[in-house]
Amino acid sequence: MILKSQVEWALHCCAILAGLPDGRYLSTKALAEFHGLPKEYLSKALQSLSQAGLVDTTLGPSGGYRLARPPADLTFLEIVEAVEGRQRTFVCTNIRANNPCRPKDYCESSPCAVARIMWEADEAWREKLRGVRLSDLVGILSKEIPSELWKSSFEWVLERAG
Amino acid sequence: MILKSQVEWALHCCAILAGLPDGRYLSTKALAEFHGLPKEYLSKALQSLSQAGLVDTTLGPSGGYRLARPPADLTFLEIVEAVEGRQRTFVCTNIRANNPCRPKDYCESSPCAVARIMWEADEAWREKLRGVRLSDLVGILSKEIPSELWKSSFEWVLERAG
DNA sequence: CAAATAAGGATATTCTTTATCCTTGATAGA
DNA sequence: TCTATCAAGGATAAAGAATATCCTTATTTG
Numbered sequence: 001m002i003l004k005s006q007v008e009w010a011l012h013c014c015a016i017l018a019g020l021p022d023g024r025y026l027s028t029k030a031l032a033e034f035h036g037l038p039k040e041y042l043s044k045a046l047q048s049l050s051q052a053g054l055v056d057t058t059l060g061p062s063g064g065y066r067l068a069r070p071p072a073d074l075t076f077l078e079i080v081e082a083v084e085g086r087q088r089t090f091v092c093t094n095i096r097a098n099n100p101c102r103p104k105d106y107c108e109s110s111p112c113a114v115a116r117i118m119w120e121a122d123e124a125w126r127e128k129l130r131g132v133r134l135s136d137l138v139g140i141l142s143k144e145i146p147s148e149l150w151k152s153s154f155e156w157v158l159e160r161a162g
Numbered sequence: 163m164i165l166k167s168q169v170e171w172a173l174h175c176c177a178i179l180a181g182l183p184d185g186r187y188l189s190t191k192a193l194a195e196f197h198g199l200p201k202e203y204l205s206k207a208l209q210s211l212s213q214a215g216l217v218d219t220t221l222g223p224s225g226g227y228r229l230a231r232p233p234a235d236l237t238f239l240e241i242v243e244a245v246e247g248r249q250r251t252f253v254c255t256n257i258r259a260n261n262p263c264r265p266k267d268y269c270e271s272s273p274c275a276v277a278r279i280m281w282e283a284d285e286a287w288r289e290k291l292r293g294v295r296l297s298d299l300v301g302i303l304s305k306e307i308p309s310e311l312w313k314s315s316f317e318w319v320l321e322r323a324g
Numbered sequence: 325c326a327a328a329t330a331a332g333g334a335t336a337t338t339c340t341t342t343a344t345c346c347t348t349g350a351t352a353g354a
Numbered sequence: 355t356c357t358a359t360c361a362a363g364g365a366t367a368a369a370g371a372a373t374a375t376c377c378t379t380a381t382t383t384g
Contacts, residue, residue, distance in 0.1 A: 001165050002371095003251050003280075004341070011276045012257055027360065036260025041343050047362065060351025061359045076279060089165050089251075095174055098198025101314040113302040114173045117238060118165075121290040128283040140275040152263040162352090162360090164340095166372065189329065203374050209331065222382025223328040324329090324383090 003084055006045035009037055010083045011076070011137070013046065017055065018071040018138050019154060020161055025057070027064035030160040034153075045083055052082035062162025071138055077129035089125075090118035165246055168207035171199055172245045173238070173299070175208065179217065180233040180300050181316060182323055187219070189226035192322040196315075207245055214244035224324025233300055239291035251287075252280035 013031050020026055028046055032039035046065055049055045054074060055065045067074065092115035094108075110116075142150065175193050182188055190208055194201035208227055211217045216236060217227045229236065254277035259270075272278075304312065 001163050001246055001251055002249065002253055002341095003163050005253070005255065006342090007252070007280075008255060008257065008276065011280075015276070025360095029360085034261060035257045037257065038343065040345075043361075044343095044363090050361080057361060058351075059349080059360050059362090060353090062352065063350090063360045065361090076283075084163055087164065089163055090169070091164055091167070093167065093170060095170065095197045095199065099196060099311070099315060101311060101318050103311075106311070109306070113299060113306060114170065114177070117294050117299065118169075118173075118291075121238075121287045124290040125283045125287040128286040129280075132279050137275060137279065144271070144275060149261070149263060149265075149268070153261060156263050164372095168373090187329095191329085200374065202376075205330075206332090206374095212330080219330060220382070221329050221331090221380075222384090224383065225329045225381085227330090 001089060003080070006041075006048070006083045007080050009035065009042055010045045010049055010079050013042075013065075014049070014054070014067065014071075014074065014079055014134055015137055015141060016157060017065060017067045018134055019157065020066055021158075023066075024158075024161040025062065025064035025066050026157060026161050030064070030157065034156065048083045049079070052078065054078060054082055058162075064162055067134075071135040072133050074134040075130050076132040076134070076137075077126055079134070080129055088119055088122045090115060090122060092118075163251060165242070168203075168210070168245045169242050171197065171204055172207045172211055172241050175204075175227075176211070176216075176229065176233075176236065176241055176296055177299055177303060178319060179227060179229045180296055181319065182228055183320075185228075186320075186323040187224065187226035187228050188319060188323050192226070192319070196318065210245045211241070214240065216240060216244055220324075226324055229296075233297040234295050236296040237292050238294040238296070238299075239288055241296070242291055250281055250284045252277060252284060254280075 012035055016031065016034065017026060028039055028043045031037075031046070032042045035042075046055070050057055050065070054068055056068045057063070057065055092112050094112060096112055097108075145153075174197055178193065178196065179188060190201055190205045193199075193208070194204045197204075208217070212219055212227070216230055218230045219225070219227055254274050256270075256274060258274055
């Protein structure tokens, strides 16, 4: 059970977009080059963010992506779910219904107890991601990344931002 | 990102094994029939439980599986990890290393901040499952399942337990 | 000795993920 | 107006994981 690599890509891309000045856009091409990723496939991840309403886009030269909201209003969960989807990790196929001792007209009162427990764990995972904002990530990165690298990366992005 | 169906199967099988009297074993065939599952493939899941030391086995007629420990000493996490593995859901491919602004001899001080956050969510998921014991599930099931069905299922199993 | 069992190797099938290619319509700038 | 650039998205292919089946081996019971 492994998350799509696009989740990792989307999170890193959002971190870059968070540093973009107001009104500027960054293209798929620039984001792909900065992270060393296949442009066409990264594009699919960015489209997912767009469809979820997390980023705005414009077409044409100097077009690209920017965040639709301030980084403090974007949670990890939103970004992860935009790319990965909202399906639970545990899918209940209701195998209890195959119990040969069961009356044929038997009707379940509630979801299977096994599923309920597994879904609680899923919810704990979501709750943790819901509690982290994109601005939190930027704050951590700004402390951890050496200031020269931080600065040069920012300049690299600005040179390509439309 | 969906868990293997074998996780569901393993949890239900453990719930059944939890009701087995001391010293008795239940075969793959019986467990597969009870849950309406493909015997050969369910066998792989049970082998995983065996390799993890969660169940004991014996060969020959009247052979099969039994829990290696009391249900109160078996957590959901152990069962899930036995089948699904212990790998994290988020795999960090360290794409920050592709940053074109990076000095070539640059060496990371710590794991990527994105990965650390995602791994915390993974750990919250694990912690939740670590807190649920197989005996908890049995307790819930014994309350929810109608007593006639509970009883007849128990008898069905005992008839087949070696 | 015969039947039943777990263990596990080999292989096939199906589905998801990853990836590429191409077309369309919109936009900016010359 | 023309051209280059861009996002969106459809079609398709390649790779990998999950699902499933079959078969052999060694062990155990009766």
